[in-house]
């Protein structure tokens with residue numbers, strides 16, 4: 001996961017990282033049904049009696065060719081996602097809950113290792129990294145924070161820092177002056193009001209400078225194990241594509257989606273959705289033709305539906321494109337994921 005991605009966070013990984021890999025292997029769409037042909041082919045159309053032509057007996061060669069074509073067709077049907085059938089009537093709330101939970105279950109199979117994509121060792125590092133991730137990629141933050149935390153490992157250190165020196169370190173993250181102000185202000189508030197500790201309650205977190213509900217939920221979910229929904233740009237886009245809600249306000253989206261799932265699933269749900277948004281269901285060109293949940297998605301067809309072309313749009317570790325963490329969790333490495341190269345690396 002990425003812990004959080006702010007509104008304009010880019011879709012892709014390292015600016016300098018080569019996309020060496022070819023497209024990736026994504027689980028085949030599950031639940032794909034064989035389409036039924038409703039339009040008669042010319043051969044099936046009734047032929048007027050006067051124009052009827054004698055039917056040729058198939059020769060062995062013709063039979064073999066026909067069998068080959070049928071096999072190819074079947075194989076194509078098995079690999080290409082199928083657009084969901086249009087519901088005859090509006091989806092009931094119960095059906096929506098079932099579909100939403102099924103999407104989450106399927107995504108859990110595709111991304112069993114979904115996790116925050118910001119590197120952190122403790123709650124202080126996580127809250128600072130999350131604040132820094134606004135308007136940039138998690139990878140960029142991960143490339144920047146090692147120097148920051150080496151020099152200022154605690155809230156006390158960062159609260160007493162020289163802003164100009166912090167600005168120099170944070171420059172690659174963009175908006176570095178504002179971000180410097182935020183993280184120093186945040187550290188001062190932690191020192192003055194919370195004994196230098198990150199509080200574990202939503203109401204305390206949102207009072208910290210630069211911390212909104214989204215950042216607070218990232219911290220609660222990933223540093224304190226308290227369920228939270230992270231409504232970032234990917235989450236907003238995908239839940240609307242899936243018609244889980246028509247809301248546009250992040251707080252209302254959070255409430256609407258939260259009502260579809262048990263609380264205990266909120267944090268992993270957020271990771272699954274954000275992973276899917278970063279890897280397959282992109283903002284501009286979703287890879288519908290290679291999407292494992294295509295049969296459950298009302299927006300199938302918004303992106304590329306040709307399976308081969310869609311595969312080329314994937315940004316998926318297993319195909320060689322690295323995840324955004326420099327120090328990813330072991331489960332991710334075990335699953336074949338590739339960590340991102342450090343800043344300046346060529347590979």
Ligand code: SF4
Nearest residue numbers: 281286288291297300
């Ligand atoms: S819009 Fe396309 S890529 Fe996104 S979830 Fe739906 S089918 Fe998959």
